Amino acid sequence: xxxxxxxxxxxxxxxxxxxxxxxxxxxxxxxxxxxxxxxxxxxxxxxxxxxxxxxxxxxxxxxxxxxxxxxxxxxxxxxxxxxxxxxxxxxxxxxxxxxxxxxxxxxxxxxxxxxxxxxxxxxxxxxxxxxxxxxxxxxxxxxxxxxxxxxxxxxxxxxxxxxxxxxxxxxxxxxxxxxxxxxxxxxxxxxxxxxxxxxxxxxxxxxxxxxxxxxxxxxxxxxxxxxxxxxxxxxxxxxxxxxxxxxxxxxxxxxxxxxxxxxxxxxxxxxxxxxxxxxxxxxxxxxxxxxxxxxxxxx
Ligand code: 0GY
Numbered sequence: 001x002x003x004x005x006x007x008x009x010x011x012x013x014x015x016x017x018x019x020x021x022x023x024x025x026x027x028x029x030x031x032x033x034x035x036x037x038x039x040x041x042x043x044x045x046x047x048x049x050x051x052x053x054x055x056x057x058x059x060x061x062x063x064x065x066x067x068x069x070x071x072x073x074x075x076x077x078x079x080x081x082x083x084x085x086x087x088x089x090x091x092x093x094x095x096x097x098x099x100x101x102x103x104x105x106x107x108x109x110x111x112x113x114x115x116x117x118x119x120x121x122x123x124x125x126x127x128x129x130x131x132x133x134x135x136x137x138x139x140x141x142x143x144x145x146x147x148x149x150x151x152x153x154x155x156x157x158x159x160x161x162x163x164x165x166x167x168x169x170x171x172x173x174x175x176x177x178x179x180x181x182x183x184x185x186x187x188x189x190x191x192x193x194x195x196x197x198x199x200x201x202x203x204x205x206x207x208x209x210x211x212x213x214x215x216x217x218x219x220x221x222x223x224x225x226x227x228x229x230x231x232x233x234x235x236x237x238x239x240x241x242x243x244x245x246x247x248x249x250x251x252x253x254x255x256x257x258x259x260x261x262x263x264x265x266x267x268x269x270x271x272x273x274x275x276x277x278x279x280x281x282x283x284x285x286x287x288x289x290x291x292x293x294x295x296x297x298x299x
Contacts, residue, residue: 004039004051011261012053013253017066018265022272024068025282029289031073032181032215032249035060035090036080042089045081049132052079055253057090063252064097067268073247073293075156075181076103076125077255078132084116091120099293101125101156106140108147117151122293123179124148128159128167132256138170145174154178154211154292160185161196168203177209177292179247182216183238188230189222192237204242211245211292212238214284217270218254218262226266235274243283247292248274 006012036055037044044051064072072094076087084102091100101123102116126141127133136144145155154177159167161184171178184200191197204210214235217228239246248271250264275281290298 002040002043004037004044006053007050009258010050010053011257011259013055013059014261014263017063017263020067020265020268022269024268024271025278025285027070027290028068028285029071029073029247029293030064030067030069030249030252031247031289031293032075032213033060033072033252034077034255035074035086036077036253036255037086042080042083042086044079045083047081047134048079050079050256052077052255053253057093060090060252061094063250063264067250067264070097071289071294072098073101073249073289074098075101078103078127079255082108084121087121088116088119094120096120103127104144104148105136106143108144110147113148113151117153121153123154123156125156125158125181128157128163129185132158141170142173145176149175156181158182161187161200164196164199164203168199171203171210172207177211178207179211179213179292180204181213182220182251183212183214183234185216185220186234188220188234192233197234201237201241204238204245208245211247211288212242213247213249214238214274215247215249216251218251218257218260218267225260226263228266228270229273232270232273235270236276239275239280239284243280244288246284247289248284 036052038054100121156179158181217231221228223230
C-alpha cells in the first residue's frame with residue numbers, strides 16, 4: 001500500500017457546499033468531474049505533476065445528489081496518467097448513471113479499448129496544458145484518434161487560449177466530435193470580442209464537429225467567488241451561439257485550486273446565469289450530454 005501526501009499549496013474540495021438556488025431540471029448531467037484515488041487503492045501515476053487530495057466515487061455520488069444532478073461524466077485527470085482503474089471502478093459502481101472519458105497511449109490494445117467501452121467510456125482526453133502534462137506527440141494522438149473512431153468515441157481536448165493559434169490546424173484535422181474543455185481557457189481580462197476569444201469562436205463556428213464545455217468559472221475568474229460574474233459573458237456567448245454543442249459540469253474536486261475551495265452550489269447557480277431560458281438549460285444540461293454519452297436512451 002502506497003500513501004500519498006497532497007501538494008501543500010492545494011486547497012481540498014469544499015466540505016459543505018451550499019444548496020444551489022438554481023434548481024437543476026430532472027435528468028441534468030454533470031459532464032465534467034473527476035475521481036481521485038483513493039491513492040492507497042488506485043495509486044497516482046509516477047509521471048504526475050501534482051498529487052491531489054483523495055476524491056473517491058462515494059463523495060462524488062453524494063455531491064451529485066446534494067446538488068440535484070442525475071448523472072456524471074467522469075473525466076480522467078492527469079494525476080492518474082493513462083491508468084484508468086479509478087475511473088473504471090467508479091463507472092462500475094454508478095448504477096449506469098456515469099460515463100467516462102479516459103486517457104490512453106498508443107500501446108493500448110484493441111481489447112483494452114473494448115473493455116473501456118464496456119465499462120462506460122465514450123471518449124479520450126488529449127491534454128496540452130504544459131503545467132499538467134508533457135503532451136503526447138501529435139502522430140501518437142492522430143493514431144489514437146483513428147483507433148477510437150470505430151467505437152464511436154469522441155475526443156476531449158484541454159489547452160490554454162494562448163496556445164490555440166499553434167494547435168488550431170492540428171485540432172481541425174481531428175476526426176469525429178471534439179469537445180473543448182472550459183471554452184479553451186480564455187483570459188477573461190480580455191474582451192469577448194477580442195482576437196483571442198474570437199479565434200475560439202471561429203473554431204466552433206467553422207467546424208460543426210466541435211463542442212465546448214462552458215465550465216470552470218472558478219479557475220477562469222479574476223474577480224473570484226462567489227459569483228464569478230466576469231466569466232458569464234464568455235460562457236453565455238458560447239451557449240447562445242452554439243446551443244446544441246455545449247456541455248457543463250462542476251469540475252469537482254477542482255484540481256489545483258490554490259485560491260479558494262469553490263462552493264459547488266454556487267457553481268450550479270452560475271449555470272442559471274449563462275443559460276437564461278428553460279430551452280437553453282434543457283439543451284445544456286440534458287439533451288446535449290445525453291446525445292453524446294447515453295445516445296441509446298435518446299429517442
Ligand atoms: C480540469 C482542470 C485541471 C486539471 C486536470 O487532468 C488534470 O489534471 O484536468 C487543471 O488543473 O486545470 O479540467 O479539471
